Amino acid sequence: MTWDMIIPLLAATVQSGTPVLYATLGEIITERSGILNLGVEGIMMVGALAAFMVSRLTGSPVLGFLAGGFFGMLLASGHGLICIWLQGNQVVSGLALTIFGTGLANYLGTPHIGQSAPGFSPVPFPVLSHIPIIGPIFFQHDILVYISYIIPPLIWLFFKNTRWGLRLRSVGEYPGAAAAAGLNVTHYQNAGVLAGGFLAGLGGAYLSLAYTHLWTTGLTGGRGWIAVALVIFAFWHPFRAVTGAYLFGGVMAFQFRLQAMGTHLPSSLLLMLPYALTVIVLVFASKRGKGDNAPAWLGINVEPPE
Amino acid sequence: MNRFRVVKRQEPLKWRSCFVIFGAILLSLGVSSLMLAFQGKPPLHGMGLVFQGAFGSGWALEDCLVKAIPIYLCSLGVAIAFRLQIWNIGAEGQFALGAVGATWVALTFPNLPGWAMIPAMLLAAFTAGGIWGLIPALLRLRMNANEIIVTLMLNYIAILFLDYLVYGGWKDPASFGFPMTSVFPDAAIIGKIGGSNVNRGLILCGICGAVVWVFFRYTRLGFELRASGENVQAARYARLPYGKLVVLVMVLSGALAGWAGCVEASATLNRLQPSIMAGYGYTAIVVAWLARLNPFYIGIASFLLAGLRVGVENLQLELQVPAAFGQIMEGLILLTVLAGGFFIYYRIARRRTSL
Numbered sequence: 001m002t003w004d005m006i007i008p009l010l011a012a013t014v015q016s017g018t019p020v021l022y023a024t025l026g027e028i029i030t031e032r033s034g035i036l037n038l039g040v041e042g043i044m045m046v047g048a049l050a051a052f053m054v055s056r057l058t059g060s061p062v063l064g065f066l067a068g069g070f071f072g073m074l075l076a077s078g079h080g081l082i083c084i085w086l087q088g089n090q091v092v093s094g095l096a097l098t099i100f101g102t103g104l105a106n107y108l109g110t111p112h113i114g115q116s117a118p119g120f121s122p123v124p125f126p127v128l129s130h131i132p133i134i135g136p137i138f139f140q141h142d143i144l145v146y147i148s149y150i151i152p153p154l155i156w157l158f159f160k161n162t163r164w165g166l167r168l169r170s171v172g173e174y175p176g177a178a179a180a181a182g183l184n185v186t187h188y189q190n191a192g193v194l195a196g197g198f199l200a201g202l203g204g205a206y207l208s209l210a211y212t213h214l215w216t217t218g219l220t221g222g223r224g225w226i227a228v229a230l231v232i233f234a235f236w237h238p239f240r241a242v243t244g245a246y247l248f249g250g251v252m253a254f255q256f257r258l259q260a261m262g263t264h265l266p267s268s269l270l271l272m273l274p275y276a277l278t279v280i281v282l283v284f285a286s287k288r289g290k291g292d293n294a295p296a297w298l299g300i301n302v303e304p305p306e
Numbered sequence: 307m308n309r310f311r312v313v314k315r316q317e318p319l320k321w322r323s324c325f326v327i328f329g330a331i332l333l334s335l336g337v338s339s340l341m342l343a344f345q346g347k348p349p350l351h352g353m354g355l356v357f358q359g360a361f362g363s364g365w366a367l368e369d370c371l372v373k374a375i376p377i378y379l380c381s382l383g384v385a386i387a388f389r390l391q392i393w394n395i396g397a398e399g400q401f402a403l404g405a406v407g408a409t410w411v412a413l414t415f416p417n418l419p420g421w422a423m424i425p426a427m428l429l430a431a432f433t434a435g436g437i438w439g440l441i442p443a444l445l446r447l448r449m450n451a452n453e454i455i456v457t458l459m460l461n462y463i464a465i466l467f468l469d470y471l472v473y474g475g476w477k478d479p480a481s482f483g484f485p486m487t488s489v490f491p492d493a494a495i496i497g498k499i500g501g502s503n504v505n506r507g508l509i510l511c512g513i514c515g516a517v518v519w520v521f522f523r524y525t526r527l528g529f530e531l532r533a534s535g536e537n538v539q540a541a542r543y544a545r546l547p548y549g550k551l552v553v554l555v556m557v558l559s560g561a562l563a564g565w566a567g568c569v570e571a572s573a574t575l576n577r578l579q580p581s582i583m584a585g586y587g588y589t590a591i592v593v594a595w596l597a598r599l600n601p602f603y604i605g606i607a608s609f610l611l612a613g614l615r616v617g618v619e620n621l622q623l624e625l626q627v628p629a630a631f632g633q634i635m636e637g638l639i640l641l642t643v644l645a646g647g648f649f650i651y652y653r654i655a656r657r658r659t660s661l
Contacts, residue, residue: 082645087648103630222459
């Protein structure tokens with residue numbers, strides 16, 4: 001391996017980690033509010049399709065990207081309705097959302113398989129892209145990658161320094177106390193679910209608008225589930241989500257490189273790598289016992305007050 | 307202020323719960339029809355085609371039964387795990403490995419006598435599926451790793467492994483390059499029942515269902531499982547062997563899905579090929595939840611959701627509707643039934659005008 005090979009590989013790592021990063025950050029917000037949303041995979045699929053269709057219809061990838069987030073949020077609101085308002089089981093509702101969302105995107109997208117939509121192309125970042133090594137790795141991407149750089153610190157600041165962020169966290173830790181302190185638990189959890197859906201939708205939109213520019217069935221390929229696993233790896237912390245997403249992106253990029261170089265390893269075995277890595281990463285993160293870091297009321301419904 | 311408030315019922319509505327499920331399914335059918343209309347297809351006619359395709363002829367009913375077999379076995383397995391509040395989402399992968407195990411026997415020992423072949427295949431499928439269930443169980447117990455994610459990732463890995471085999475070493479040289487193994491020897495093919503199209507896997511379903519039902523109802527261990535599922539903490543205080551139960555439940559769960567894979571490869575396809583992965587493992591989760599983990603209801607729900615699949619195939623044929631429509635309907639049914647559950651346990655009351 002030489003620098004000429006490593007730098008493009010690392011750049012590809014950042015790119016393929018970006019959609020997972022969006023989704024992981026979204027799920028962190030949702031889970032911090034105490035709601036477990038396993039529908040990320042379905043939300044990403046719907047976001048990807050909505051982004052693709054809107055970009056195709058309007059010719060504006062920016063509108064498409066926002067539509068991806070909006071429709072992701074719309075689908076997530078179903079999860080909110082069932083789990084927060086109607087006391088449904090969070091695990092089952094998330095699974096149902098994934099089945100429904102994947103089906104919906106594949107159903108509506110079938111006529112468009114193989115077609116392309118206007119998307120985002122790499123735009124070298126002024127000045128920064130000229131820095132040796134760092135520049136080519138981090139600053140010669142599309143604008144959505146640059147946006148993904150500023151979201152983790154924003155979320156970190158939100159949780160650490162804003163009143164809303166602290167309240168959202170307290171709702172996930174102990175909704176009873178939060179309610180007694182006069183907070184409207186329902187509203188905070190709803191906001192957490194919607195924000196998470198929006199970001200997961202953006203992650204899906206990245207796949208169809210920047211990663212591929214075209215629509216295929218099963219575009220997300222399990223990235224939504226990987227995002228859910230990465231939340232545990234990240235210990236619900238936005239900065240560690242970046243590490244996790246790029247670790248995963250690295251394996252993904254590496255695996256594609258190996259295939260392109262024509263190794264003798266069968267492609268099915270190479271394709272297993274990201275999923276196997278996810279299991280390994282999850283096991284090590286869980287073993288370190290940081291599962292304790294999870295919001296205490298994660299996945300438990302808050303009963304309506306009498 | 308809100309004029310309404312939510313009140314928990316003293317007792318869940320027993321008799322009306324059928325009503326709620328029925329209403330929920332009706333609602334999901336309505337929304338599905340809207341989806342059809344959205345794509346410019348006649349909605350009522352479309353729903354008619356689904357219904358007619360699934361239940362409109364003897365041939366269709368047999369097809370439903372054939373498809374219900376793998377769904378039933380997978381769902382029974384999933385339900386056993388759910389009983390203990392272990393979320394086994396891995397039936398899909400366990401199904402794949404079961405099919406691989408059975409195929410390995412059929413291809414490696416083609417000369418086994420008839421009486422030994424099918425039992426050997428079932429044993430291999432049981433082992434392969436069981437191991438695929440054992441891994442997440444051990445990771446959960448020893449490493450505290452979330453079994454939902456692990457079983458899901460193992461699904462992807464198992465399916466890719468199946469692909470690896472049928473695209474590689476197991477590919478039939480006479481298949482013109484198609485990824486499929488050669489046809490199983492006669493002894494390795496599970497036969498049909500009487501003159502029908504339905505294979506003997508149905509008998510296996512009946513036996514497994516009965517055994518599971520008796521096990522939960524009449525055995526000590528079954529009772530312990532039920533108790534642990536209702537309240538894991540209480541079970542620990544009662545010194546139930548929680549870890550052993552988790553292992554047992556996950557191995558059985560994986561083995562049942564493995565048998566589904568064995569039956570599907572042997573009786574339905576007569577060989578192993580990628581099309582065996584039709585998403586039965588995910589449908590099984592929907593079924594288990596709809597049937598409230600009861601082996602008998604799982605039978606009914608498996609048949610109905612198999613009917614949905616057969617019906618959507620008819621819709622695909624007649625109106626060129628994408629196959630994913632069935633998935634939409636499955637997801638919707640589950641979502642509406644979940645939402646409907648609320649009305650079994652809660653009621654909405656008018657706020658008393660105080661102050």
